Amino acid sequence: MDGQRGELTFLHSRDFLRRSPAPPPADDGAAAGSSHGPSDSKPPIREVDFFSSGNCSKLNSDEEESKDCHGLSRSTLSDPRTGLNLLSLNSGMATATGDDCSNHDTEMRMLRGELDRLHEENCKLRSMLDQIAKNYNNLQAQLLMAMQKQAHLNHSEQQRDEMTSMSSPTKSAQQLMDLRPACAAIDNVKEEEKTREVSVSPTTTMEVMSKESDHIHTPPLNGTNNNHNIEDGDRASQSWGSPKSPRLEPSKGGEEQLADMPFRKARVSVRARSEAPSISDGCQWRKYGQKMAKGNPCPRAYYRCTMAVGCPVRKQVQRCADDKAILITTYEGNHNHPLPPAATAMANTTSAAAAMLLSGSTTSKETLASTNPGYFPSLPYPSTIATLSASAPFPTITLDLTQNHNPMQLFPRPPPQTSATFPLPLHGYAAQMMGQVQHSMKLPAMPMLQPGLGQRHASLVESVSAAIASDPNFTAALAAALSTVMGGAPPRNGPDGNINANNNNSGNNHFLPAGVGVLPGSPQLPQSCTTFSTN
DNA sequence: CGCGTTTGACCCGCGC
DNA sequence: GCGCGGGTCAAACGCG
Numbered sequence: 001m002d003g004q005r006g007e008l009t010f011l012h013s014r015d016f017l018r019r020s021p022a023p024p025p026a027d028d029g030a031a032a033g034s035s036h037g038p039s040d041s042k043p044p045i046r047e048v049d050f051f052s053s054g055n056c057s058k059l060n061s062d063e064e065e066s067k068d069c070h071g072l073s074r075s076t077l078s079d080p081r082t083g084l085n086l087l088s089l090n091s092g093m094a095t096a097t098g099d100d101c102s103n104h105d106t107e108m109r110m111l112r113g114e115l116d117r118l119h120e121e122n123c124k125l126r127s128m129l130d131q132i133a134k135n136y137n138n139l140q141a142q143l144l145m146a147m148q149k150q151a152h153l154n155h156s157e158q159q160r161d162e163m164t165s166m167s168s169p170t171k172s173a174q175q176l177m178d179l180r181p182a183c184a185a186i187d188n189v190k191e192e193e194k195t196r197e198v199s200v201s202p203t204t205t206m207e208v209m210s211k212e213s214d215h216i217h218t219p220p221l222n223g224t225n226n227n228h229n230i231e232d233g234d235r236a237s238q239s240w241g242s243p244k245s246p247r248l249e250p251s252k253g254g255e256e257q258l259a260d261m262p263f264r265k266a267r268v269s270v271r272a273r274s275e276a277p278s279i280s281d282g283c284q285w286r287k288y289g290q291k292m293a294k295g296n297p298c299p300r301a302y303y304r305c306t307m308a309v310g311c312p313v314r315k316q317v318q319r320c321a322d323d324k325a326i327l328i329t330t331y332e333g334n335h336n337h338p339l340p341p342a343a344t345a346m347a348n349t350t351s352a353a354a355a356m357l358l359s360g361s362t363t364s365k366e367t368l369a370s371t372n373p374g375y376f377p378s379l380p381y382p383s384t385i386a387t388l389s390a391s392a393p394f395p396t397i398t399l400d401l402t403q404n405h406n407p408m409q410l411f412p413r414p415p416p417q418t419s420a421t422f423p424l425p426l427h428g429y430a431a432q433m434m435g436q437v438q439h440s441m442k443l444p445a446m447p448m449l450q451p452g453l454g455q456r457h458a459s460l461v462e463s464v465s466a467a468i469a470s471d472p473n474f475t476a477a478l479a480a481a482l483s484t485v486m487g488g489a490p491p492r493n494g495p496d497g498n499i500n501a502n503n504n505n506s507g508n509n510h511f512l513p514a515g516v517g518v519l520p521g522s523p524q525l526p527q528s529c530t531t532f533s534t535n
Numbered sequence: 536c537g538c539g540t541t542t543g544a545c546c547c548g549c550g551c
Numbered sequence: 552g553c554g555c556g557g558g559t560c561a562a563a564c565g566c567g
Contacts (some may be wrong), residue, residue: 286538286539286540287540287557288559288561289560290542291558291559293553293557300557302558302559306539314558388560467539
């Protein structure tokens with residue numbers, strides 16, 4: 001109620017200013033001065049109240065106060081409301097009584113001046129709010145960083161052990177797939193997760209991931225249908241978290257209490273501009289379905305990884321409803337086989353992102369963008385955003401590569417230098433993430449984000465950014481990926497050669513995003529989904 | 536002939 | 552309990 005009034009006032013004043021020519025300087029000053037006299041001390045108070053309350057209620061109360069402050073003009077007009085009303089009233093009176101024209105003119109000027117002042121105040125408040133939000137996010141990011149460091153120290157030893165055990169990609173992958181057995185400890189984690197409200201520590205991430213993987217893979221093991229070759233594995237994974245996944249759970253042994261825990265899966269989606277039906281991620285994909293999704297005229301294609309029998313990784317490809325030039329690719333699951341370099345990099349990145357998401361998103365339930373100045377300060381592409389969304393059925397982290405300067409550079413296939421061709425996924429990906437970091441205080445225009453979300457959005461974005469950046473797993477993966485891409489192993493088209501080698505459709509082999517890569521030394525996502533969108 | 540895609544049907548979870 | 556929507560299956564089809 002009050003809030004509305006406040007907004008109305010704001011709009012009215014702006015509207016008024018827009019419609020009416022700027023009041024004469026002299027009048028302005030005079031009017032403002034006279035009418036403000038009493039209220040000059042108000043602005044500061046308003047600002048403080050407004051920000052502390054976080055809504056317009058204070059502002060409204062302020063309005064109430066302002067009435068008193070501007071009693072002069074309002075009492076005359078008998079209407080202590082918005083400038084618009086005053087204006088109307090004023091004009092009406094002006095026409096009705098020609099005698100008091102001069103008085104009304106003066107009042108008009110005063111009102112205009114007041115409106116102008118209010119407008120300025122609103123602008124000031126806005127800017128202040130922005131600043132405060134930025135400061136808040138900055139502090140939050142720093143806090144996350146600190147927490148991450150501490151967690152990292154605790155987790156480093158554990159990771160070391162894991163790393164050593166992952167001598168080979170394949171092995172590591174399989175380990176991921178078979179994490180279930182080793183989930184005795186994970187069970188505890190599950191319990192923790194159930195109760196946990198906020199988790200940012202890497203440890204948590206890994207644990208969650210493990211759980212996830214367990215969950216996913218369990219079905220296959222006891223799968224109802226083992227008749228299918230490749231499909232078995234896929235089905236087993238049920239990584240997409242499709243309704244069917246649960247169905248597989250019954251087969252699981254009672255020890256795997258996974259069934260009782262909320263069905264949560266991490267997905268990583270990538271938004272990128274691309275004319276191609278899909279992005280090349282270095283993996284081989286087979287299309288197994290297509291369906292029209294609600295709210296989007298473009299069909300959604302379902303692919304499963306065919307680089308290895310039983311690979312549980314799946315991806316969804318769909319064009320953005322708002323901008324069909326944007327291709328959204330969502331990955332889920334971990335590869336149970338070695339990946340080509342190109343795919344590896346991407347997989348690592350997505351895995352890390354998914355891991356981060358699983359660990360941090362559980363609580364945030366919001367969207368966020370990476371913005372941690374501390375990491376990767378010097379990345380080529382400054383505008384990538386990671387959006388976390390835990391509100392969806394599955395925690396999803398979305399990497400928005402659409403903001404890249406050059407869409408095609410998102411995933412440079414050839415070495416970065418030859419950006420002319422297709423950009424390599426990981427590269428662009430990481431770069432964007434990094435870019436985000438660089439612009440921690442900035443609120444990039446994320447397509448996925450509704451402009452109207454305003455401050456909330458900004459804070460969310462920043463929070464997510466900070467979370468991502470602060471996650472050791474993610475950062476480690478990014479570092480590894482970057483080193484792979486930029487450093488020694490030039491991204492190649494991979495065995496599949498894919499850059500888009502297969503247009504066939506599906507663009508199967510494009511990215512190797514793989515939602516989750518199973519690379520030695522990289523965080524493994526048990527079940528995460530990576531979505532790549534090519535814009 | 537084999538492989539991959541297409542596409543309608545089916546299954547399942549979820550919300551009302 | 553019913554309808555809706557997402558995800559998957561599998562037969563049909565196309566291509567090399």
